[in-house]
Amino acid sequence: MLRVENINKNWGEFKLQDITFEVKNREYLIILGPSGAGKTLLLELIAGIFIPDSGRIFMNGNDITFLPPEKRKLAYIPQNYALFPHMKVYDNIAYGLKLKKMPKNEIDKKVKEIGEILGISHLLPRKPRTLSGGEAQRVAIARALILEPKLLLLDEPFANLDIQTRSKLIQEMKHWHKELNFTALHVTHSFEEAVSLGDRVGVMLDGKLIQTGEVREVFGRPKNEEVARFLGFENIVEGIGEGKVLKTNSILIELPVEVKGKVRIGIRPEDIIISNEPIKSSARNEFKAKVLAVEDLGSLVRLTLDIGGIELRAFITRSSLLEMEINEEKEVYLSFKATAIHIF
Amino acid sequence: MRHDYVTGFFALIGTFMIVYILLPLVVIVGKQLFDWEMLMRTLHDELVLIALRNSLLTSTATMLISLFFGVPLGYILARKDFKGKSFVQAVVDVPIVIPHSVVGIMLLVTFSNRILDSYLGIIMAMLFVSAPFTINAARDGFLAVDEKLEHVARTLGASKLRAFFTISLPMAMSSILSGAIMTWARAISEVGAILIIAYYPKTAQILVMEYFNNYGLRASRPISVILVLLSLSIFVILRWLVGRSRNA
Numbered sequence: 001m002l003r004v005e006n007i008n009k010n011w012g013e014f015k016l017q018d019i020t021f022e023v024k025n026r027e028y029l030i031i032l033g034p035s036g037a038g039k040t041l042l043l044e045l046i047a048g049i050f051i052p053d054s055g056r057i058f059m060n061g062n063d064i065t066f067l068p069p070e071k072r073k074l075a076y077i078p079q080n081y082a083l084f085p086h087m088k089v090y091d092n093i094a095y096g097l098k099l100k101k102m103p104k105n106e107i108d109k110k111v112k113e114i115g116e117i118l119g120i121s122h123l124l125p126r127k128p129r130t131l132s133g134g135e136a137q138r139v140a141i142a143r144a145l146i147l148e149p150k151l152l153l154l155d156e157p158f159a160n161l162d163i164q165t166r167s168k169l170i171q172e173m174k175h176w177h178k179e180l181n182f183t184a185l186h187v188t189h190s191f192e193e194a195v196s197l198g199d200r201v202g203v204m205l206d207g208k209l210i211q212t213g214e215v216r217e218v219f220g221r222p223k224n225e226e227v228a229r230f231l232g233f234e235n236i237v238e239g240i241g242e243g244k245v246l247k248t249n250s251i252l253i254e255l256p257v258e259v260k261g262k263v264r265i266g267i268r269p270e271d272i273i274i275s276n277e278p279i280k281s282s283a284r285n286e287f288k289a290k291v292l293a294v295e296d297l298g299s300l301v302r303l304t305l306d307i308g309g310i311e312l313r314a315f316i317t318r319s320s321l322l323e324m325e326i327n328e329e330k331e332v333y334l335s336f337k338a339t340a341i342h343i344f
Numbered sequence: 345m346r347h348d349y350v351t352g353f354f355a356l357i358g359t360f361m362i363v364y365i366l367l368p369l370v371v372i373v374g375k376q377l378f379d380w381e382m383l384m385r386t387l388h389d390e391l392v393l394i395a396l397r398n399s400l401l402t403s404t405a406t407m408l409i410s411l412f413f414g415v416p417l418g419y420i421l422a423r424k425d426f427k428g429k430s431f432v433q434a435v436v437d438v439p440i441v442i443p444h445s446v447v448g449i450m451l452l453v454t455f456s457n458r459i460l461d462s463y464l465g466i467i468m469a470m471l472f473v474s475a476p477f478t479i480n481a482a483r484d485g486f487l488a489v490d491e492k493l494e495h496v497a498r499t500l501g502a503s504k505l506r507a508f509f510t511i512s513l514p515m516a517m518s519s520i521l522s523g524a525i526m527t528w529a530r531a532i533s534e535v536g537a538i539l540i541i542a543y544y545p546k547t548a549q550i551l552v553m554e555y556f557n558n559y560g561l562r563a564s565r566p567i568s569v570i571l572v573l574l575s576l577s578i579f580v581i582l583r584w585l586v587g588r589s590r591n592a
Contacts, residue, residue, distance in 0.1 A: 049495045069498035076499040082492045086514050095510075096500035147500065 001025045001183055002046070002151055007055035009045060014038045015207040016045070019055070023151065023185050028177055030194040031187045033204030034230065039187035040079070042204075043153045046185070047076040059150065074151040075144030079159060081136045083128035089139050090124040096147040114142045117176070134165035145180060154186040158193060170196050195219070195236060195264050195344040203227050215264065220311060235267045235312045244338075250308025254284040256338045264344045271340035272314035274303065275333045276324055286335040291328055294321070305334055369572065376569045379562075386566035392551065395567075396574065399548040402463060403531035406470040410478040410527045415520060418482025419512070423491070436480065439473050447472050448540030461544045469537035474530035481523020485516030518590040525582045532575050 002023040009016040016038045023029045033039050044050050046057060048069035057065045064072055084092050090111060091098075097107045115121040118138045128136060137157060144152055157173075158166045170193060177184060177197075187204075188194060194201045195215055202212035203222075211223040219236045222228035239248040241259030246252070253265070273279075278286060292311065293304040301321045303314050312334065316326075326332065376383055386392050421433060439447065451459065451468055459465035489512050497507040513520075535549045543550060548571045556564035 044495070047495070047499050049498070068503075069495070070501050070503055072499070074499060076496060078492045078496060080490075080492065082490065082496040084493060084497075084511060084515075095497070095502075099501045099506065143500070153499075 001060055002185065003058040004042075004046065005056045005058070007042070007045060007052045007057070009041060009050065009052045011041055011050065014041045016041055016052075017207045019209050021202055021209055021212050023183055026181060026183050028184045028186065028197055028199045029202065030198035030200075031185070031202045031204050031209070032189065032191070032194045032231075033187070034189055037204045038207040039204055040155050043076065043155050043185070043187060046151075047074065047153055048072050049076075073147075073149055074153060075147060075149035076153045077140045077144055077155065077157060079156045081140040083131075083136055083139055083143075085128050087128075088124070089120070089126050089128065089131070092128065092139060093124075093143045093146055095143060110146055114146045117179070118142045118145075119172075132165075133161045134169060137161065137169060141176070145176075145182065148182075150183065152182050152184045154184060156188055157186065158190070159188070167192075173197060191232065192344060195266065203230065205230060235269060235272075236264055237267070237310055237312075238262070238264050248308075248310060251287060251310065253341070254338045255343065256341055257343065259343060266342040266344065267312065267336055267340060268342075269302070269313045269315050271336050272312065273335045274305075274314055274316055274320070274324070274326070275335070278333050279335065281335065282337065283335040284338040286333060289332055289334040291326060291330045291332060294326065294328055305332070307334060372565065373569055373573070376565055379566070382562075383566045383569070386570065391546070392548070392567050392570070395546045395548040395551040396570065398463075398466070398545050399532055399571070400574075402466045402470060402547065403528050406467050406474060406531040407478075407524050407528040409467070409471055410475040411520070411524055414475055414478035414523075414527075415482045415513075418479050418484075418520070419486050419508070421479070421483040422486035436476050439476055444473055444534065444536030445540060448537035451537065452541055459541055461542050463542075463545060465542040466538055466545070466547060469541050470531035470534050473534055473537060474527040477526035477530060478520070478523040481526070482516065482520045485519030485523075486512055488519065489515045518586050521586045521589075522583070525579065525586065528582075529575065529579050 004022070005020050007016055007019040014036070019042060021029075031039055031042070041050070045052050048064070048067055048071075051066060055065070056063055059072065059074070069076075083089075084095065087095070093111050093114065094107050097110060102110075111124070112121065115124055118141060120135065120138045120142060123131065123135055123139065128139070131139065141157075158169055161169065174197060186193070186197065198215050200213060201215050201218050203210050203218060205226055210227050211218055216236050216238055218227075219231055222231055237246070237248060237253065239246040239253070239262075241247075241255070241261060241263045243258050243260075244255050246255055246259070246263065246265060255265070273281075273283065287307040289305040289307045289312070291303055292306050295302040295304075296318075297315075299318060300315050301318055303316060303326070305312050305314060314334065316324075320326075324332070417436075421429070421436075442450075448469060451465075451472065455468070459468055493511050493515075494507045497511045498504070502510060533549065535553065538547060538550060539553070546554075548567065552564050552568050552571065555567060
């Protein structure tokens with residue numbers, strides 16, 4: 001639905017170089033990058049606040065590169081939420097509808113409806129400065145979604161929140177995305193948001209979009225060393241949670257807590273233990289694995305292992321490698337503790 | 345607890361300034377109260393009433409004109425970076441530097457008979473010396489409004505003009521009004537330029553001078569007191585109204 005083609009923009013210390021990507025209808029695309037990568041500038045170009053130096057932006061096939069923001073039918077939520085401080089929460093949310101000259105009773109109905117969905121009905125008569133960070137973010141989302149925009153642009157939506165509020169909002173965002181059927185382009189530096197929310201993820205470094213793809217693919221096969229270093233190199237496994245067990249196509253993984261439905265889990269390579277024989281230990285997960293690749297990283301060696309079609313990576317020392325006589329194609333045992341699993 | 349000697353000392357020094365400003369005010373008002381008859385006579389003097397009306401009308405008109413021209417200029421100065429911006433900013437501050445008698449001469453040289461002894465002349469003199477207050481206050485007011493708010497309003501469907509009227513202007517309003525009040529106050533206290541451009545129609549501040557020159561101190565006192573009390577009360581009331589709306 002949104003296609004960005006070869007966008008270039010030089011804006012002070014930020015520089016976007018040859019950005020090309022696409023957001024599909026109803027997709028939740030996350031662009032992940034460190035601060036200063038140019039993520040905000042990219043959103044501002046798509047929103048129409050700035051015009052790119054070169055390149056084109058298309059929305060449903062129409063060229064919107066030079067269209068003013070009010071004609072683009074998309075919603076933009078900047079990092080600080082930008083609630084209008086001189087208006088009550090109700091009027092903030094109703095702002096776009098009032099501009100459309102919608103009848104008062106219809107506006108009222110819609111505001112109350114969205115307030116209900118986002119759990120902010122009780123905040124409607126308040127002024128923005130009395131809200132907590134989490135509440136302000138909900139209001140900003142409501143103000144944007146009430147217009148039923150084609151596309152929602154989110155700039156670090158959960159960055160300024162405490163950890164609890166943040167993980168709660170991430171879970172709810174998943175739910176809203178499903179229920180309200182919007183397409184989202186969300187930029188963040190948070191690994192967790194990317195894995196939790198993203199249908200697909202793009203990695204942006206120094207004004208360049210280096211890699212875009214399925215979450216598992218990007219995390220599992222970083223295109224280059226830079227991306228790998230930024231992502232912190234995690235093993236991501238997708239599956240269906242059933243109580244304390246994660247079912248994938250081929251294996252069952254024991255989890256530290258109960259989960260339900262489709263989830264992704266992460267295991268750090270340094271938490272994976274390799275052995276030649278099955279071992280008796282406190283690790284709840286043990287699998288037979290085949291070594292697919294051995295990469296020399298100096299004092300450490302990175303192994304790529306296959307367990308029933310799932311690829312995992314692990315680090316071992318060079319001396320272990322020699323002692324255990326590990327080479328490609330060799331069969332080994334791979335184990336990790338349930339508590340080493342991070343559930344997204 | 346240890347005594348805060350520094351604050352105490354500073355407050356003591358500062359008090360002198362406050363006393364210095366208040367003392368003449370209190371003395372002139374107090375002295376006039378002992379000369380009640382003269383005050384009453386002045387209040388019934390048609391010449392005085394007309395002069396007061398002229399002063400109020402011209403300074404209010406000046407304030408409105410400064411708003412009309414000053415707010416858009418303030419917005420541009422706050423939002424846009426352009427070549428020659430520092431020059432424009434310097435021009436706005438020029439009237440503060442020029443002696444007001446010179447302002448009168450300059451305006452008269454430029455516009456000659458067209459403004460001589462007319463309401464237009466009075467307002468032009470007032471506008472020249474007092475408009476910077478509105479312009480600078482509007483600029484500061486708009487600077488305090490995060491540009492992101494306008495951007496978001498745009499994405500929500502507002503045109504640039506609509507975003508200005510629904511977001512930036514209401515948010516900068518209290519600052520703009522404070523500036524406008526200063527403009528009004530500066531206008532009603534202007535003498536130098538008006539004296540040169542428009543001796544007539546008579547304004548109260550000119551009348552004070554005229555009475556002093558012709559009849560002496562005692563004659564000019566009652567109208568001075570009336571002018572001071574009138575402008576001070578309007579000033580205080582407006583400030584109070586703006587302050588209240590700011591906290592709402």
